Amino acid sequence: MKNLKSVIIVFLMLTSSIFSQEDRKVLVEVFTNSHCPLCPSAHNVIDNYLAGPNGNKISYIYYHMVYPYSDDPLYLQSMEGSIARDNYYNPISATPQGWFDGSIQGSSSGWAASLNNLVSTQSPLKIILSGTRSPAQFNLNAELTRTGNIIDNDLVIHFVVVEDLYYDGRNSVSNHKHVMRKMLPTPNGQSFSINLNETKNFPQTITLDPIWDADSLNIVVFVQSTGSKTIYQSETISYSDLIVTSADNNNQITDEFILEQNYPNPFNPTTKINFAIPQSGVTTIKVYNILGNEVATLLDRELTAGKHDVNFDATNLSSGTYFYTLTSGTFRETKKLVLLK
Numbered sequence: 001m002k003n004l005k006s007v008i009i010v011f012l013m014l015t016s017s018i019f020s021q022e023d024r025k026v027l028v029e030v031f032t033n034s035h036c037p038l039c040p041s042a043h044n045v046i047d048n049y050l051a052g053p054n055g056n057k058i059s060y061i062y063y064h065m066v067y068p069y070s071d072d073p074l075y076l077q078s079m080e081g082s083i084a085r086d087n088y089y090n091p092i093s094a095t096p097q098g099w100f101d102g103s104i105q106g107s108s109s110g111w112a113a114s115l116n117n118l119v120s121t122q123s124p125l126k127i128i129l130s131g132t133r134s135p136a137q138f139n140l141n142a143e144l145t146r147t148g149n150i151i152d153n154d155l156v157i158h159f160v161v162v163e164d165l166y167y168d169g170r171n172s173v174s175n176h177k178h179v180m181r182k183m184l185p186t187p188n189g190q191s192f193s194i195n196l197n198e199t200k201n202f203p204q205t206i207t208l209d210p211i212w213d214a215d216s217l218n219i220v221v222f223v224q225s226t227g228s229k230t231i232y233q234s235e236t237i238s239y240s241d242l243i244v245t246s247a248d249n250n251n252q253i254t255d256e257f258i259l260e261q262n263y264p265n266p267f268n269p270t271t272k273i274n275f276a277i278p279q280s281g282v283t284t285i286k287v288y289n290i291l292g293n294e295v296a297t298l299l300d301r302e303l304t305a306g307k308h309d310v311n312f313d314a315t316n317l318s319s320g321t322y323f324y325t326l327t328s329g330t331f332r333e334t335k336k337l338v339l340l341k
Contacts, residue, residue: 021122021148026115027222027234028060029085031097034169034176035069042096042108043173049112057119059220059234061162063180067093074167074179077211081160081180084187089229102229124148125223125233132297133214133242139297140237142202142221146194150232152225156189159204164216178220181212189224205300214239243296244313254278254307257331262312262324266338269315273298275326276307283328285310287337290321298324314339 028046032039049055063082064074075082091097091104098105100118105111124147131140140159162178183189184204194200208214222234258276265271277283283303287296295317298310312324319341325334 021124022126022233024057024119024121024123025234026058026101026118027220027231028058028115029099030060030062031065031086031091031095032062033065033067033069033095034072034074034167034173035171036095037171039096040172042098042111045108045111049115054116054119058115059222059236060178061160061180061220062176062178065095067095069170072169074176078179078181081183081187084183101231102224122148123233124150127221127223127233127235129219129221129235129237130295131237131242133239133244137205137207137301138239138242139300140204140206140219140242141294141297142204143199144194144202144223145199146196152228152230153193154191154226155193155223155232156191156226157202157221157223158189159184159206160220160222161206161212162218162220163212165213178218181209182206201294203297203300241316243316244311254305257328257333259326259333259335261335262337266340267314268339268341270311270313271337272309272311273324274307274309277303277328278305279329280304281329283326285324285326287312288323288325295322303328
């Protein structure tokens with residue numbers, strides 16, 4: 001009887017692990033065109049849904065297409081990604097068209113009902129987004145945890161930069177939301193595999209394009225099967241939610257690695273970290289919590305030899321003890337900092 005009870009407990013633990021699911025964030029992909037006369041009605045459906053009770057349960061991307069009018073500047077500025085998604089879904093050459101979690105939709109009049117059905121389902125993946133931003137680039141990390149069953153073994157992760165912008169085309173839409181600007185690391189995504197109850201991190205560095213308005217940017221991340229086209233999960237983070245950092249070089253030469261104590265310390269919510277590297281190379285500064293989990297990447301790029309400093313804005317973090325680590329070449333050093341709010 002005791003052995004039977006143990007077997008039952010193990011079975012329950014295994015089954016609860018296998019069928020543990022996450023709230024689904026449905027990905028809405030819309031093919032549109034700034035001059036398409038039928039597209040405003042589709043935009044209105046998505047706008048109304050976003051304003052409703054389930055608006056926070058979807059991520060959305062508008063891809064501007066070459067059809068029906070090839071002079072759409074929002075297509076011409078982001079052709080690579082639009083062409084890639086057009087070739088992937090291979091639809092008829094007409095707009096508007098919608099895909100919800102990788103499935104083609106009919107008339108936009110039925111989109112809200114379809115979304116209501118999808119947002120009530122669950123996902124076998126959890127995505128947590130975090131990152132840092134500087135005047136030239138931003139560093140994003142997507143933490144993926146698989147908590148349920150996934151039947152496909154051809155998964156890819158996509159990072160999509162989207163922008164809210166204004167443009168008066170030849171239809172009534174002037175406020176264009178979440179327009180696809182760039183797909184990373186390639187328009188076809190990054191292949192990966194993940195086991196049940198496994199967590200993986202996917203870092204992505206994004207260089208700011210001069211034509212983008214940084215304050216109007218969001219990044220949509222989603223996981224899709226290349227074969228079945230099923231999208232298992234998505235998540236969105238705005239550029240303004242990323243932690244602000246900067247790295248400056250005061251042109252002073254040094255012959256040793258130095259990591260100074262941040263100042264002020266304790267701090268709230270900003271502090272400065274001075275450091276020095278004796279030779280040029282890829283240099284990172286990352287911040288960890290007391291459990292050893294990475295909470296911010298302050299720096300991850302090639303630096304010239306010399307003394308540098310980086311600013312850390314911890315507005316989005318809770319009070320507590322954290323650790324920051326400088327890595328450059330074979331050098332690695334860690335110091336403690338304290339955030340008091």
